[in-house]
Amino acid sequence: MGRGSIISGSGRDRAEIDAASSSEMKILHIIYDDIHNPWCGGGGALRAAMVNRYLAAENRITVLTGNFPGAKNETIDGVKYVRVGTGSSYLMSRITFTLQIPFFMKRFCSDIVVNDVSFFAPCFAPFYTRRPCVNIVHHLMGRHAFKLYPVLGIVPFINEMIFLKTFRNVVTPSKALREEIVKRHKRIAARNIPNGVADALFDPSPLEEGFVFFLGRIDIYMKGLDILLDAFSGVGRSGVYLKIAGSGKKRDVERLIRLIRDYGLEERVSFLGWVDERRKLDLLKRCLFLVMPSRFEGWGITAVEANAAGKAVVGTNIKGLSEAVVHNRTALLVEAGNSRELSSVMKRLIEDDTLRHRLGREGRTRARVFSWRAIADEQFRFYETVLARG
Secondary structure, eight states: OOOOSOOOOOHHHHHHHHHSOTTOOEEEEEOSOOTTOTTOOOHHHHHHHHHHHHHTTTSEEEEEEEOOTTOOOEEETTEEEEEESOOSOHHHHHHHHHHHHHHHHTTOOOSEEEEEOOSSSOOOGGGTOSSOEEEEOOOOOTTHHHHHOTTTTHHHHHHHHHHHHHOOEEEESSHHHHHHHHHHOTTOEEEEOOOOBOGGGGSSOOOOOSEEEEESOOOHHHHTHHHHHHHHHTTOSSSOEEEEEOOOOHHHHHHHHHHHHHTTOTTTEEEEEOOOHHHHHHHHHHSSEEEEOOSSOSSOHHHHHHHHTTOEEEEEOOTTHHHHSOBTTTEEEEOTTOHHHHHHHHHHHHHOHHHHHHHHHHHHHHHTTOBHHHHHHHHHHHHHHHHHHO
8 A cells, every 4th residue: 555656846845755754654644533533433533533544554644632631642553643722611622623734834845735625624624735735525515504503503514615616626425415515516637435444343243122223423413312312202111122322512512411301201212421441332333223313414335334334224215325335235314303203113124033144144245345554555545646647
């Protein structure tokens, strides 16, 4: 996976690149999120960590992330992590990350800049460097931004429009997202490269205990957690529990706990908070199935992780997620926002062992194509293509 492309550039830029080993690419990756960030820690952060872990074997990688409580500059799996901004609060972390990124970018010499796009903490990397840039876009928000934040939603809404008008090289996890971006702006060179799953997920033989599992960022609106609790309250006292794992902003976590209480589900729903990889694997191994009632998603990495662990998925029929799983083959998909339909399908899968097990088996077979190593290789080839174009 070393660099094999000819890179064009001027004077000083060219001299810096030629000084590096021809078999090594220097990659500067900018992403606010981090798998250990208690406010976020989503699929984009996992993708960045896994891809960079594989690429670091033959390349020099520096990752600039937002700051958060307990964070420090460190090297993990051969990847250098530098924290930008303050970790005093989620809002200040976002703001200071965005403001300081242009100055941090100047400190590091790189062949290419990889920008994980966040419309809430934007880094318009192409404006700050002459290096080639690759922008990873997990989803577009559109008018969902105003449903999340009726007033402040104007900020990500405008940032998204600026991005689509100015950026050139894009990676998307879903084909639907790539098609939407290219349809709106044909000059953008977009490559669809899906997310992956860890090999360890295929190791355990699936077990079953009496609980349904939600795993993901605690974002009430985007992840549809309000819909999930309303739906689960209609499942009835079947002896099956709901376990919710993930981290998120304090406001969303507090609202989740209030919703559990308001629905009278304290004895049937457990909020586990953030879980590490070992516990995540154990929960996926033991659950009846995963539920993913998102209103919008980039791809749905958690759904494929559940399939890899041999578990069925109940999800929503939305762009991205409907590519990650296959309705009636590896998952059952319902209309987004429809709690009555979600409740009915959860009941069905709880009661129908044969259907649940078939979806899990077929899901595991299909999930084997989503290897992080193969995805890292494909993403690196796109870096080489971008460098060759200059």
